Amino acid sequence: MTRIGILGTGRVGTNLADKLASSGHHVLLGRRSPKERTAAPAEGAAPGISFADQRTTVRTADIVINATPGDSSLDRLTALRAELAGKILVDVSNATGDADDGLPGGLCYPGSSLAEHLQAALPDTRVVKTLNTMLFTVMTAPETLATPPTVYVSGNDEQAKKTVTALLGDLGWQSAWIEDLGDITTARATEAMILVVPHILRRHGFQPFAVSLAR
Amino acid sequence: MTRIGILGTGRVGTNLADKLASSGHHVLLGRRSPKERTAAPAEGAAPGISFADQRTTVRTADIVINATPGDSSLDRLTALRAELAGKILVDVSNATGDADDGLPGGLCYPGSSLAEHLQAALPDTRVVKTLNTMLFTVMTAPETLATPPTVYVSGNDEQAKKTVTALLGDLGWQSAWIEDLGDITTARATEAMILVVPHILRRHGFQPFAVSLAR
Numbered sequence: 001m002t003r004i005g006i007l008g009t010g011r012v013g014t015n016l017a018d019k020l021a022s023s024g025h026h027v028l029l030g031r032r033s034p035k036e037r038t039a040a041p042a043e044g045a046a047p048g049i050s051f052a053d054q055r056t057t058v059r060t061a062d063i064v065i066n067a068t069p070g071d072s073s074l075d076r077l078t079a080l081r082a083e084l085a086g087k088i089l090v091d092v093s094n095a096t097g098d099a100d101d102g103l104p105g106g107l108c109y110p111g112s113s114l115a116e117h118l119q120a121a122l123p124d125t126r127v128v129k130t131l132n133t134m135l136f137t138v139m140t141a142p143e144t145l146a147t148p149p150t151v152y153v154s155g156n157d158e159q160a161k162k163t164v165t166a167l168l169g170d171l172g173w174q175s176a177w178i179e180d181l182g183d184i185t186t187a188r189a190t191e192a193m194i195l196v197v198p199h200i201l202r203r204h205g206f207q208p209f210a211v212s213l214a215r
Numbered sequence: 216m217t218r219i220g221i222l223g224t225g226r227v228g229t230n231l232a233d234k235l236a237s238s239g240h241h242v243l244l245g246r247r248s249p250k251e252r253t254a255a256p257a258e259g260a261a262p263g264i265s266f267a268d269q270r271t272t273v274r275t276a277d278i279v280i281n282a283t284p285g286d287s288s289l290d291r292l293t294a295l296r297a298e299l300a301g302k303i304l305v306d307v308s309n310a311t312g313d314a315d316d317g318l319p320g321g322l323c324y325p326g327s328s329l330a331e332h333l334q335a336a337l338p339d340t341r342v343v344k345t346l347n348t349m350l351f352t353v354m355t356a357p358e359t360l361a362t363p364p365t366v367y368v369s370g371n372d373e374q375a376k377k378t379v380t381a382l383l384g385d386l387g388w389q390s391a392w393i394e395d396l397g398d399i400t401t402a403r404a405t406e407a408m409i410l411v412v413p414h415i416l417r418r419h420g421f422q423p424f425a426v427s428l429a430r
Contacts, residue, residue: 110325147362149429152411181414189411193426195404196367199396200428211408212429213415214364215422 001025002167005061007054007076009036012092012136013067016171019140021048023170030057058083063090063163070095070114078121085124088160090167091115091187092131092139094194103198107191115154115187128155128164129187132194134210140171142210149210153180154187179213216240217382220276222269222291224251227307227351228282231386234355236263238385245272273298278305278378285310285329293336300339303375305382306330306402307346307354309409318413322406330369330402343370343379344402347409349425355386357425364425368395369402394428 004020005028006013013029021027027049034053058064058080066073070093077084095108109117115129130153131139142149151173155161165178181189193211200209219235220243221228228244236242242264249268273279273295281288285308292299310323324332330344345368346354357364366388370376376395383393396404408426415424 106326111321145429147429179415180418181411182417186411186414189414192407192410195407196396196401199401199404200394202397203395207430209428209430212427213424214360214362214427214429215424 003028003060003062004167005030005057005064006067007057007064008067008069008093010067012139013065015136015140016065016067016092017049018046019171020167021046024048025170026050028052028057028060030054055080055083058087061087063088063167065090066093066118068093071097071108073114074117074121077118081122081124084122087125088157088163089118089122089125089127090131090164091118091127091129094132094191096194099198101198101202103201104194105198107195109188109191111188113185113188113191115184115191119156119184126155126157126160127184128153128157128160129184129190130154130164130168133190135206135208138208138210141208142172142174142177145208145210147214148174148177148212150177150179150212151210152186152190153178154182154184154190156183218243218275218277219382220245220272220279221282222272222279223282223284223308225282227354228280230351230355231280231282231307232264233261234386235382236261239263240385241265243267243272243275245269270295270298273302276302278303278382280304281306281308281333283308286312286323288329289332289336292333296337296339299337302340303372303378304333304337304340304342305346305379306333306342306344309347309406311409314413316413316417318416319409320413322410324403324406326403328400328403328406330399330406334371334399341370341372341375342399343368343372343375344399344405345369345379345383348405350421350423353423353425356423357387357389357392360423360425362429363389363392363427365392365394365427366425367401367405368393369397369399369405371398 095114099105310329
């Protein structure tokens with residue numbers, strides 16, 4: 001059992017919270033204020049999930065998952081630098097502007113990545129980028145796709161990547177589906193994959209998919 | 216039978232030439248000079264394939280495939296603007312710098328794409344981007360992969376995309392594997408997929424793969 005703090009109580013964060021809690025982890029969902037509108041179930045409705053403010057969430061957790069909107073994650077997490085020191089930060093977000101229809105638009109960090117900026121801003125935190133290349137429902141149910149999906153992992157710290165790889169296993173990811181790309185700079189490759197997502201969603205609607213390697 | 220001109224006589228161009236010629240098309244391989252070192256078979260060795268200079272190749276062809284190095288394609292093709300007028304230009308290239316080990320590095324057109332620059336420079340040519348998201352061997356043998364691959368298509372002209380889709384069929388692509396993303400601006404999504412390629416090649420060597428949609 002690991003104490004996992006999740007920042008972001010939208011669909012991505014609560015979906016991860018449910019699956020990780022049902023896998024036996026203690027999950028703390030960090031909201032910005034007690035009145036924040038969230039996609040989370042009512043307090044106490046989900047066993048294994050507690051709520052706290054974001055600072056307390058990070059301070060309490062062994063592993064912190066960033067599921068906040070990527071375009072504002074850098075400011076938000078930099079403000080929690082002291083609390084994040086020594087922790088693993090799993091960044092599953094995508095940093096884009098919005099297109100006119102509200103779907104993801106251009107990259108906030110073209111030629112670089114949010115994950116690299118986070119690692120530079122948080123030198124005492126081990127940042128691992130993963131799970132950012134699929135519809136959020138696939139993050140916790142990869143086995144429901146008809147063809148084997150890929151989840152990419154980027155990070156500088158091998159031990160942190162091992163820990164995150166084990167978490168991916170708890171989410172349903174088989175080891176053959178997990179692709180360790182290398183250090184944190186490789187996150188710019190997977191963050192750029194978000195560019196195809198709006199076109200897929202416009203053509204097919206919100207049907208589960210993952211940008212994967214067919215081999 | 217279509218007269219297909221291919222610019223670029225490296226592995227990508229000659230691989231496409233062989234398969235298209237064996238599918239019954241007349242293929243003209245355009246080299247920069249008669250003495251250019253190429254991956255092509257000796258003159259006359261492959262039935263259905265002829266050689267010419269690049270200008271003659273474009274002038275003679277109904278469809279032109281750009282398989283020249285993407286980082287210099289814009290200059291090279293802009294110089295052939297008059298010959299390319301009225302033609303379909305199928306751009307399969309990737310425009311990147313080189314990493315220290317010779318594998319693809321950063322994008323030449325971050326936030327945009329080579330295909331968009333080509334379409335802007337060649338307003339009387341119908342540019343279609345495709346086949347740029349896989350190891351070149353997969354372009355002509357998608358059925359050899361263990362899982363269904365994806366080939367993406369981007370372009371402004373629906374009729375041109377239909378013609379190119381039929382060509383993809385000749386290369387072995389089933390219609391369920393072909394993903395029309397939309398207009399030429401969507402090429403920036405598929406051109407950015409090249410960023411993952413060097414990491415895959417460094418980990419796994421030159422094993423066939425295609426960046427695909429698992430669904």
